[in-house]
Every structure is written in C-alpha cells, then in structure tokens.
Amino acid sequence: MNTLLFTNANIVLEREVLQGALLVKDGKIAGLYGQNASLPGADEILDIEGKYILPGGIDPHVHLHLTTPNGISSDDFYSGSKAALKGGTTSIIDFITPRRGQSMLEAIAGRKTEAKTSLVDYTFHLTPVEWTENTAQEMIQAIHSEHITSFKVYMAYKESIGLEDDALEMVLRTAGRFGGIVLVHAEQGDEIVRRVQELHRAQKTSPRYHPVSRPPHTETEAVEKIVRMATANKCPLYVVHTSCGSSIERVYEKALIKSGSPVFFETCPQYLLFNDEVYQSSQENALAFMMSPPLRPLPEQKLLKKYFLQGKIQSIGTDHCPFTREQKNREAQDFSKIPNGAGGIEYRMQLIFNEMIVKEGKSIIEFVKLVAGNPAKIFGLYPRKGVIQKGSDADLVIWDPDKDFVIDTGHQWQQTDINIYEGYRGKGAPVAVFRRGRKMIENDRLTGTCKGTFLPRKPWKKESL
Numbered sequence: 193m194n195t196l197l198f199t200n201a202n203i204v205l206e207r208e209v210l211q212g213a214l215l216v217k218d219g220k221i222a223g224l225y226g227q228n229a230s231l232p233g234a235d236e237i238l239d240i241e242g243k244y245i246l247p248g249g250i251d252p253h254v255h256l257h258l259t260t261p262n263g264i265s266s267d268d269f270y271s272g273s274k275a276a277l278k279g280g281t282t283s284i285i286d287f288i289t290p291r292r293g294q295s296m297l298e299a300i301a302g303r304k305t306e307a308k309t310s311l312v313d314y315t316f317h318l319t320p321v322e323w324t325e326n327t328a329q330e331m332i333q334a335i336h337s338e339h340i341t342s343f344k345v346y347m348a349y350k351e352s353i354g355l356e357d358d359a360l361e362m363v364l365r366t367a368g369r370f371g372g373i374v375l376v377h378a379e380q381g382d383e384i385v386r387r388v389q390e391l392h393r394a395q396k397t398s399p400r401y402h403p404v405s406r407p408p409h410t411e412t413e414a415v416e417k418i419v420r421m422a423t424a425n426k427c428p429l430y431v432v433h434t435s436c437g438s439s440i441e442r443v444y445e446k447a448l449i450k451s452g453s454p455v456f457f458e459t460c461p462q463y464l465l466f467n468d469e470v471y472q473s474s475q476e477n478a479l480a481f482m483m484s485p486p487l488r489p490l491p492e493q494k495l496l497k498k499y500f501l502q503g504k505i506q507s508i509g510t511d512h513c514p515f516t517r518e519q520k521n522r523e524a525q526d527f528s529k530i531p532n533g534a535g536g537i538e539y540r541m542q543l544i545f546n547e548m549i550v551k552e553g554k555s556i557i558e559f560v561k562l563v564a565g566n567p568a569k570i571f572g573l574y575p576r577k578g579v580i581q582k583g584s585d586a587d588l589v590i591w592d593p594d595k596d597f598v599i600d601t602g603h604q605w606q607q608t609d610i611n612i613y614e615g616y617r618g619k620g621a622p623v624a625v626f627r628r629g630r631k632m633i634e635n636d637r638l639t640g641t642c643k644g645t646f647l648p649r650k651p652w653k654k655e656s657l
C-alpha cells in the first residue's frame with residue numbers, strides 16, 4: 193500500500209469538522225480536501241459514507257503486564273494492545289517502575305523489551321521510587337537521551353514505591369528545571385496505612401472496608417499539597433485518576449494554579465460511571481471494583497461529572513490493570529491484599545463518547561481533545577499523534593456515531609473474565625482502525641499484526657489545549 197484516500201468523510205480536526213476527503217501516504221496524513229476540492233488519485237479509495245474520521249485515541253494511563261505482589265496483571269502488551277485497537281486507541285503510555293536500588297535507565301531497557309509485542313505505539317512514564325545521588329542525573333538522561341519526559345510519583349505505597357515529601361520535592365524541582373512533567377498518584381499514604389491497621393485490628397477486612405480505609409479527604413488533601421509543591425517548583429503537574437470532584441473544586445476555589453505552572457486533571461471512566469455503592473453489593477462485585485483510589489460516594493461522583501462536563505478535566509485515562517476472578521478471589525478475605533485494578537482500555541472511547549456526546553450533547557471536538565489531542569499535547573507526542581493534520585501519523589478511526597453496542601464480558605478482547613462495565617449499552621463505535629496507515633481493525637476483527645513502535649517524546653512545552 194502506498195496511498196489511500198478516504199472520501200465522503202466527516203473529518204474531526206482540532207477546531208472544526210471537515211466534510212470531504214483525507215489522503216494517507218506512507219503511513220502519514222498527506223492531504224485534506226473539502227467538498228469542492230478536486231481529489232488526488234490513490235492506490236485505494238474508501239468511501240466511508242459520512243462517518244467520522246477521528247485521530248487514533250491515546251490512553252495516557254495503562255498498566256500492561258504489571259508485576260504485583262499478587263501476581264502479574266492479566267493483560268500483557270499483546271492482548272491489552274489488541275483490545276485497545278478494537279476500541280480505537282492506537283497509542284498508549286504505560287509505566288516503568290524500577291525496584292529500589294535498581295538504576296532507572298536499566299529499568300527502561302527491561303520494560304522496552306516487555307513492550308515489544310504491542311500492536312499499538314507506546315511510550316512510558318518513569319517512576320522514581322527513591323531519591324538517591326543518581327536520581328537527578330538519571331531523570332535528565334531519561335529526558336534528553338531516552339526521550340522519556342514524564343515522571344510518576346506516588347504519595348501512597350511508601351513502603352514500596354511511594355516517596356516522602358523531601359524526595360517529592362526533588363523530583364518536582366528536577367523535572368521542572370529540565371523539561372519534564374510529573375504525574376502524581378495523590379493519596380495521603382500515611383493516613384491510609386493507619387486506617388488499614390485500625391480496620392485490621394477491628395477485624396474489618398472484607399472488601400467493603402476498602403473505601404473506608406481511603407476516604408475522599410485522603411485524596412483531596414494530597415491533591416492540594418502536591419499542587420502547592422509543584423507550583424512552588426514551577427513543575428507542570430498531571431493528577432492521575434482523579435476520583436473526587438472536591439479535589440478539583442479545592443484547587444480552583446483556592447486558586448492554587450499559578451501561571452507558568454500548569455496543573456492537568458485526568459479521570460477514568462469508572463469514576464464518572466460508578467460510586468461506592470458497588471462495595472455494598474455482592475462480594476463478587478466488590479472484588480471487581482477493588483481499585484485505588486476506590487469508587488466514591490455519590491456526591492463526589494456527581495461533582496466529578498460536573499467538572500468533567502465543564503471542561504475542568506483535561507484527559508481521560510483508564511488505569512487499565514485487569515486481573516482475573518481467580519486472582520481477585522485468592523485474598524478475598526483481606527481488602528488490603530486483593531489485587532487492585534480493572535480493565536478499561538477497550539471501551540474508554542465508546543464509554544466517553546456515549547456519556548459526553550450521546551447523553552450530554554457535547555461536541556465531538558471536545559471528545560477528541562479528551563481522548564487523544566490533550567494527552568498528546570501534555571505528554572510531548574503532538575503533532576505526530578493526537579491530531580489530524582498534514583504530516584501527522586495516519587492513526588485514524590472510522591467512527592460510526594449510530595452504531596449500538598452492549599458490553600459483554602464474554603466477548604471482550606481484554607484478557608480477563610471480569611468486566612466492570614458488563615451490560616452497559618450505548619451508541620458510537622469504531623468500524624475500522626488504522627495505525628500509521630495500516631488497517632488493524634475492521635468490524636471487530638483484527639486485520640493487521642504489524643507491531644507498534646516506541647514513541648520518543650520531546651521535553652515538556654506548553655501547548656494550548
């Protein structure tokens with residue numbers, strides 16, 4: 193294949209929807225044509241009958257093949273990336289989490305090897321799990337030599353990968369100075385550890401106590417603290433999996449964001465769609481929703497949804513990290529030992545399309561920003577990814593806004609026998625997915641097997657979202 197022309201399309205650009213045609217040449221977008229333009233010839237011409245063409249989705253928060261104390265998560269890079277493609281996601285950002293004592297650069301090499309089976313393009317956020325005499329230098333090398341420019345810090349899990357305040361400060365300062373951006377898992381780790389111990393002493397260990405161990409204020413207070421630290425260090429900050437509306441409310445109410453030091457909020461579909469009632473239902477259901485942060489009380493869910501619809505959330509990730517029922521069941525009597533996480537990579541775009549456009553009447557341009565454009569801009573992938581314009585990679589999703597779908601655990605491509613969205617009905621789905629010009633998916637069939645590639649990124653630069 194050399195050239196491919198899509199005709200009769202509604203092409204979702206950054207600021208408008210163009211009715212016309214799109215030319216792909218050698219894996220790149222080579223031309224855009226309005227309705228009256230004369231069209232070039234092409235080796236293949238596809239009339240897509242008025243459907244949308246969207247830029248391929250970017251899921252900025254996934255954990256494939258994640259090693260945990262309770263075993264390895266059930267999707268590897270092959271199965272997880274295949275599920276991503278089916279749902280219209282053509283690039284992912286996963287994580288590199290070294291062991292304490294291990295060089296971050298060595299960990300990068302190891303994780304890149306694990307990702308080689310991915311069918312989507314990929315890069316990683318790098319996690320400093322401690323502050324040593326080498327950490328600053330390794331961060332700088334990661335940015336400039338490895339082209340990995342985002343760093344994830346954990347305020348919880350201090351016994352394994354989380355950081356104390358002085359180390360957080362150093363990571364923020366270094367990233368801010370040398371062109372990095374910091375992602376934060378914002379939960380007050382010390383308080384959570386205390387609460388888990390108290391619940392254990394009281395023999396309250398069933399899954400329904402998981403949210404009791406991590407109440408909303410453990411997120412809200414952590415968000416306030418880290419936003420203050422990041423802005424003081426002039427470091428761009430990205431708050432992952434924001435689960436409480438009040439975390440966002442507090443940052444805006446107290447006017448904590450300073451010019452020149454942006455703060456971005458990510459949430460995940462599960463926090464928009466569910467609340468903590470799930471932990472009061474059957475144990476099976478409670479286990480499926482075992483994740484951190486936990487699902488929140490209804491008022492927090494509503495507030496989160498309000499800010500999402502107001503555009504105060506800039507990015508949608510999934511925190512995709514599925515386990516099987518068997519894995520979740522192994523330690524079902526103790527919430528602190530149950531593997532945390534759920535799958536979502538396959539349905540992120542359909543869920544958000546349905547929630548935002550079908551139910552709330554928002555524009556498709558806003559939708560594309562949240563699932564592709566903004567993640568590309570925030571994480572240094574733009575304009576290669578996340579946008580339809582001449583010269584960008586031809587990662588394209590042919591999207592049928594009228595296609596009905598029902599989420600059915602038995603038919604998912606995510607490699608697990610759990611699906612927290614089981615039974616969800618909506619409208620809007622991909623009919624074909626192209627990655628760098630190759631047709632990878634057509635009508636829910638895998639049609640391409642050519643592997644994805646590592647995406648080198650640029651140092652952080654402010655882009656208008």
Ligand SMILES: [Zn+2]
Pocket residue numbers: 253255511
């Ligand atoms: Zn995560």
